[in-house]
Amino acid sequence: MPTSNPTPTPTPNPVAADEASKPAAAAPKGIHKGVSDHLMIEIKEELENMLSFAMRNGKIINTELNPLIESNNLDDLINAHNILAKNVAPATPKSIKFLKKLNATDSRGRIVLSKLPVIRNLIILALLFLALFIGTSLSSQVDQASLAKGVLANSGTDLLLNLVFICATSGMGVIFYLLKSVSEAIQHGTLMPEQSIYYVGLIVLGIMSGLILSEIVSTYNNGEELTVFNSSVLALVGGFSSDAIFSILQGIINKIKALFTSGND
Known part of the structure; x- marks a missing residue:
């Protein structure tokens, strides 16, 4: 009496199983604000650089900046950035960052x-x-x-x-x-x-x-x-x-x- 060969059951791929078990890559925390956290940090750094430049060079600083800079809201940070950019003109955030790098503590001993x-x-x-x-x-x-x-x-x-x-x-x-x-x-x-x-x-x-x-x-x-x-x-x-x-x-x-x-x- 002929016997039929049973169909082999496929063995699960361990690599695919591991990939499926991994959680999905989490989006940056600031993505719900429309931008990434990296850009939020960069905006904060530029605000700090411009504020320091304005104070050291006797620029008039708008007092409306206080609540805007302390906020973590993207709209407030952009408004603060626009106000400070006008205060430090003709300097720009890029040029201020470059001059700050030149005046860094590790280069003070250089001529x-x-x-x-x-x-x-x-x-x-x-x-x-x-x-x-x-x-x-x-x-x-x-x-x-x-x-x-x-x-x-x-x-x-x-x-x-x-x-x-x-x-x-x-x-x-x-x-x-x-x-x-x-x-x-x-x-x-x-x-x-x-x-x-x-x-x-x-x-x-x-x-x-x-x-x-x-x-x-x-x-x-x-x-x-x-x-x-x-x-x-x-x-x-x-x-x-x-x-x-x-x-x-x-x-x-x-x-x-x-x-x-x-x-x-």
């Missing part, structure tokens, strides 16, 4: 140049441009006659030394502007770490502006009335006002572009 790499790099570049300016000005090949020739009428070593002289003068101008800007940013609490990228671009732009400005004037006057003093001043002004020169050139290009685009329309 200012090591705590602020931006100032250190600008001072090094200023000394470099000053050395190039002095070195090229001592050469007999850099004089009124060679500078008056300009780029097109000059060649060889004379042209190289003249260009280094003009670029060094432009570099000193833009470094002078940046050192002043960084000093004001530290004083007003608006310095941020990503501004170092902007400073690098502005240095290159300043050198180009000084070189272009001095050489355009030299070409325009055919070098007849250009002196060493005038060329140096033009390069210095070009480096210092690189933002203004860029804005002027950008405005001219936009007007020319508007003429062609309006004609096509």
Whole structure:
């Protein structure tokens, strides 16, 4: 008599059983408020930083902040954040946090140049441009006659030394502007770490502006009335006002572009 094989019963997977027995991941405690606890803590820290900055710098603090800061309600914290942001302007919570990090207790023993790499790099570049300016000005090949020739009428070593002289003068101008800007940013609490990228671009732009400005004037006057003093001043002004020169050139290009685009329309 034939016997039928019984159907084997599947053995339960221990891994699946363990996963099923685990409780579901709990949501952050502050999620019922619309944000996580991490963001709530960050808001509290920014409020504390701005309040401390305002008190240390003699800012007028609105007394309505007291119940708002003590509250754990998200709306109250946002209102307090908005009020304090207006009180500490033009500083921002990000810049205040950066300055607080620079003034931390573990960095008090360090000198200012090591705590602020931006100032250190600008001072090094200023000394470099000053050395190039002095070195090229001592050469007999850099004089009124060679500078008056300009780029097109000059060649060889004379042209190289003249260009280094003009670029060094432009570099000193833009470094002078940046050192002043960084000093004001530290004083007003608006310095941020990503501004170092902007400073690098502005240095290159300043050198180009000084070189272009001095050489355009030299070409325009055919070098007849250009002196060493005038060329140096033009390069210095070009480096210092690189933002203004860029804005002027950008405005001219936009007007020319508007003429062609309006004609096509």
